[in-house]
Amino acid sequence: MAPCTPAALALCMALLLAWPTHGEMLPKPRAVRYDTEMAYHLLRWEPGHDAPSNVSYEVEHIVYGTNSSWMAIPNCMRIQELSCDLTYYTLDPEQRYFSQVRAVSGNRTSLWQRSSSFSPREASLRLSGQSLSVLGNSIHMQLQMLFRVGNRTVRYEDIQRHARRYKVYVRRTQDNFT
Helix, strand or coil: CCCCCCHHHHHHHHHHHHHHHHHHHHCCCCCEEEEEEEEEEEEECCCCCCCCCCCCEEEEEEEECCCCCCCCEEEEEEEEECCEEEEHHCCCCCCCCCEEEEEEEEECCCEEEEECEEEECCCEEEEEEEEEECCCCCEEEEEEECCEECEEEEEEHCCCCCCCCCCCCCCCCCCCCC
């Protein structure tokens, strides 16, 4: 066996000292959540405690209950923003989705921080226009919804298959008459 030279020993020590340990991991993002309107599903998060100024983020998502793997979101890899538009990947109202975010800085990464599950059915209504007209004792309200996601058109019927007609009650406040 060849003797260890001082240069080889120094190189080994330098490599061991440079090797990241658990204590040197980046802090994982906090408060990962969906902020959604119908046909607009934004994943938001906050930076981890004492995150470095040069931190970026990577986002993945998965469909709940499938045998598929976590899928990286191409537009949300090594981003500086604290949000990622997942609309294109989470349009099916019959599915539930999970997402996860991790911090990246140089060759260091944090642990993944997962969101709670999300279904497009839980999104609030997003309107691009509305009109209101009164004729006699009836009120006619027309709502125009936004359903263009990138180059993909989504029909309202695809997202909201039931309960597309609503009954609205109006209350007169002075005498509480409905």
